[in-house]
Amino acid sequence: MRLQNKVAVVTGAASGMGKAIAILYAKEGAKVVVSDINLDAANQTVEEIKTNGGEAIAVLANVAKEEDIQNLIDTAVSQYGTLDILVNNAGIMDNFEPAGDIEDEKWERIFAINTTSVMRATRKALTIFLEKQSGVIINVASAGGLQGARAGAAYTASKHAVVGFTKNTGYMYATKGIRCNAIAPGGVETNISSSMTGVNPFGMERIQPGLAINPRVGKPEDIANIALFLASDESSFVNGTVITGDAGWTAY
Numbered sequence: 382m383r384l385q386n387k388v389a390v391v392t393g394a395a396s397g398m399g400k401a402i403a404i405l406y407a408k409e410g411a412k413v414v415v416s417d418i419n420l421d422a423a424n425q426t427v428e429e430i431k432t433n434g435g436e437a438i439a440v441l442a443n444v445a446k447e448e449d450i451q452n453l454i455d456t457a458v459s460q461y462g463t464l465d466i467l468v469n470n471a472g473i474m475d476n477f478e479p480a481g482d483i484e485d486e487k488w489e490r491i492f493a494i495n496t497t498s499v500m501r502a503t504r505k506a507l508t509i510f511l512e513k514q515s516g517v518i519i520n521v522a523s524a525g526g527l528q529g530a531r532a533g534a535a536y537t538a539s540k541h542a543v544v545g546f547t548k549n550t551g552y553m554y555a556t557k558g559i560r561c562n563a564i565a566p567g568g569v570e571t572n573i574s575s576s577m578t579g580v581n582p583f584g585m586e587r588i589q590p591g592l593a594i595n596p597r598v599g600k601p602e603d604i605a606n607i608a609l610f611l612a613s614d615e616s617s618f619v620n621g622t623v624i625t626g627d628a629g630w631t632a633y
Contacts, residue, residue: 383613385410388461390453392444392502393471395422397571398521401601402468402608407435409609411466414457416442418471444471444498445490454505463513466612467506469499469543470521473576475533477584488535495539496546503550503561510559518561519611520547521604524627527565530591533584540565544623551621560620562611567627568598596628 389406393399395417403413407430417423423439430437440456442449472495510516525531526540551561607626
């Protein structure tokens with residue numbers, strides 16, 4: 382029970398990696414706040430946790446909205462008394478658009494969900510973590526946040542920004558008992574592709590060589606295991622860095 386009595390918020394936890402993280406955290410003793418824009422699916426994650434003897438609640442949150450993030454963290458504290466772990470997992474894909482084909486509205490939406498939400502949730506959690514001089518922040522970045530040929534320009538830029546934000550935050554609060562790390566998943570079996578609506582042919586053609594060297598597709602549980610390590614005391618000396626989980630995809 383590596384997270385016994387810890388309180389964790391996981392965004393985008395109704396499916397995919399977020400769901401796997403929430404379920405594993407609960408199994409390891411954490412009280413989990415399952416956040417998602419799809420409340421019905423979030424409640425299903427909660428029911429699965431409760432069926433296995435864990436403790437969790439579901440909170441509706443569109444992470445692109447500041448008021449939803451405020452409510453999410455406030456609800457966690459009002460329900461469980463504190464917050465120990467924040468997992469910024471919610472994210473969406475672009476349509477592999479190169480820079481010349483980006484539309485402002487889509488760029489802003491991708492950054493709102495993938496990047497600005499990470500800042501806002503971290504900012505809110507820090508008010509709690511600084512007071513208690515402890516806390517763990519885990520941001521789900523991407524192999525696309527490390528390389529240039531894994532997605533379109535907007536998604537790639539948004540995830541590179543998450544990596545930079547993670548490193549800065551980890552360094553800034555390193556003497557305050559707070560750690561901030563990121564996970565860079567490679568290809569993982571999730572429903573993130575459902576956020577894609579009309580793939581850009583030129584962009585897809587250009588990134589195809591990068592996609593073709595992927596050794597294999599992972600399971601959400603593969604990423605959840607990394608998230609468990611980063612949330613636990615076993616990673617107490619790991620801060621301000623990115624752990625890649627991609628079967629060696631970005632090693633090429």
